[in-house]
Amino acid sequence: MGVALTTSLHNMSSTILGVEHLTRKFGGLVAVNDISFDVKKGEVLSIVGPNGAGKTTLFNLITGIDRADAGSVMFDGQDVTGFAPQRLAKMGIGRTFQNIRLFKNLNALENVMIGRVARTRSGLFDALTCSALDRRERTEMIEQAEALLDWVGVGANRFRMPSELPYGDQRRVEIARALALEPKLLILDEPTAGMVAREAQEVIKLIGRLRDAGVTLMLIEHNMNVVMSTSDRVVVISFGQKIAEGTPAEIRADERVIEAYLGVDEDEPTAATAS
Ligand SMILES: Nc1ncnc2c1ncn2[C@@H]1O[C@H](COP(=O)(O)OP(=O)(O)OP(=O)(O)O)[C@@H](O)[C@H]1O
Ligand SMILES: [Mg+2]
Numbered sequence: 001m002g003v004a005l006t007t008s009l010h011n012m013s014s015t016i017l018g019v020e021h022l023t024r025k026f027g028g029l030v031a032v033n034d035i036s037f038d039v040k041k042g043e044v045l046s047i048v049g050p051n052g053a054g055k056t057t058l059f060n061l062i063t064g065i066d067r068a069d070a071g072s073v074m075f076d077g078q079d080v081t082g083f084a085p086q087r088l089a090k091m092g093i094g095r096t097f098q099n100i101r102l103f104k105n106l107n108a109l110e111n112v113m114i115g116r117v118a119r120t121r122s123g124l125f126d127a128l129t130c131s132a133l134d135r136r137e138r139t140e141m142i143e144q145a146e147a148l149l150d151w152v153g154v155g156a157n158r159f160r161m162p163s164e165l166p167y168g169d170q171r172r173v174e175i176a177r178a179l180a181l182e183p184k185l186l187i188l189d190e191p192t193a194g195m196v197a198r199e200a201q202e203v204i205k206l207i208g209r210l211r212d213a214g215v216t217l218m219l220i221e222h223n224m225n226v227v228m229s230t231s232d233r234v235v236v237i238s239f240g241q242k243i244a245e246g247t248p249a250e251i252r253a254d255e256r257v258i259e260a261y262l263g264v265d266e267d268e269p270t271a272a273t274a275s
Contacts, residue, residue, distance in 0.1 A: 015074075016041045016185050016216055017062070022071035024057055031057040033240035034071070039185065044207075044217040046227045048251075049237040050261055055220045056098055058237070059189050062218075063095050064088045076184060094183030096174045098190045098220075102162040108173045109158040112145035115180030148176040152206060168199030172206060179215075186210065187218045192226065204230070228252065236261060 017039040024032040031054045039045045047055050060066035062073055064085040072081040080088060094115070102111050149155045152172040154165070162170050171191055178186055191207065192200040204226050210217060211230060221227050227234060228248040236244040236251060238260040244251055251257055 014041055015039065016076060017218070018072075018074035019058075019062065020072045020074070022058065022061055022073065023069050024054075024061055024066065025069050030240045032061060032068070035237065035240075035242050036071075037235050037242065037245060039216065039218055041184075041216055042214055043232040044211050044219060044230055046219045046221055046231040046234045047237065048221065048224070048227055048234060048261065053237045054240040055237060056189055059095065059187055059218075059220065063093055063187060089181055092181065092184035093187065094178035094181045094185070095187040096171070096178055096189060096191060098193060100162075100167075100170050100174050102170060102174060102177075104162060107159050107161055108149060108154055108165065108169075109142070109145050111162065111173055112148055112176045112180050113141050115177035116141045116144060145176070145180060148179050149173070152176045152179075153202070166199065168195055168202050171195070171199075171203055175206065175210075183215070185216050185218065189220045190222060191219070192221065192223055200226075 015038045019038070020036050022032055022035045023030065033054070035054075035058060037045075047058065049055055057066065061068045064080075064083050064087070067082060072079060074080065075088070075091060075093060078091075080091065083091075103114065106114070146155065146158060149158045152175055154169050154172050154176065157165055157169060162173065165173065175186075175188070175191070188207070192203050195203065200223065204223075207217070207219070207226070207230050219227070219231065221230075231248055234244075234246065234248055234251040235242060236254075236257050243260055244254045244257045246254070
């Protein structure tokens with residue numbers, strides 16, 4: 001699809017997420033300073049910026065893990081400012097974490113099934129035991145989790161514990177868990193952080209497939225090659241403030257961005273930026 005057509009489609013499509021004047025202070029530090037932007041349905045929006053710019057804090061505000069001091073978050077036509085993470089998950093915000101968070105004592109399959117729990121009637125206990133109450137739901141949950149693990153390429157390792165899996169596979173399990181929610185918006189915080197180049201490449205391919213499948217994505221990513229090749233739009237933040245927003249081509253040519261970020265970080269290997 002040509003760039004012009006993509007752009008016009010996005011202009012027609014509706015907004016799934018609206019961030020308005022979000023602000024978060026930690027003591028004297030304004031980690032997120034009056035940031036506003038929209039995410040349209042079906043687009044891939046990347047958030048980039050130097051270490052400590054406020055990217056993860058911004059994601060934490062959007063996903064309800066942290067509370068804003070000011071500003072609002074609209075999701076799917078509703079003001080969700082201050083909503084708890086579980087409630088937002090139920091509404092369709094899925095996410096992965098900068099430092100992978102999988103349940104250590106559950107295998108890959110069970111970890112993905114957990115992602116489904118937010119949507120199902122029965123609780124976590126029902127999901128993980130053979131509760132007769134909800135056997136049908138549980139069967140569906142297993143089938144869906146297996147299909148998702150196949151889709152992300154970890155199907156053969158579904159009975160392995162997270163610690164037995166390479167880092168790249170752990171990340172894929174985490175993405176499968178987020179997808180189990182059937183999210184309307186999927187938020188990935190540095191999905192290639194800490195990976196060797198080959199692992200990162202696999203995850204990048206997976207992001208491309210998510211995008212092709214029509215998943216609306218928000219991405220924090222240090223690897224500018226990933227950002228430029230996968231994103232429809234890019235928002236650049238530095239010291240808590242939005243300093244630029246535009247297409248990858250516009251961002252690449254933006255003087256403020258080059259000064260604040262690109263000039264410094266562009267050629268660093270992904271693994272070196274892990275934190
Ligand atoms: N809970 C907290 N309490 C105090 N300061 C915090 C807290 N969380 C983040 N910060 C500070 O807020 C700023 C933004 O941090 P944040 O983790 O959002 O940056 P980031 O852009 O995700 O960085 P990185 O690229 O290293 O992941 C940093 O200066 C950080 O030290
Ligand atoms: Mg971060």
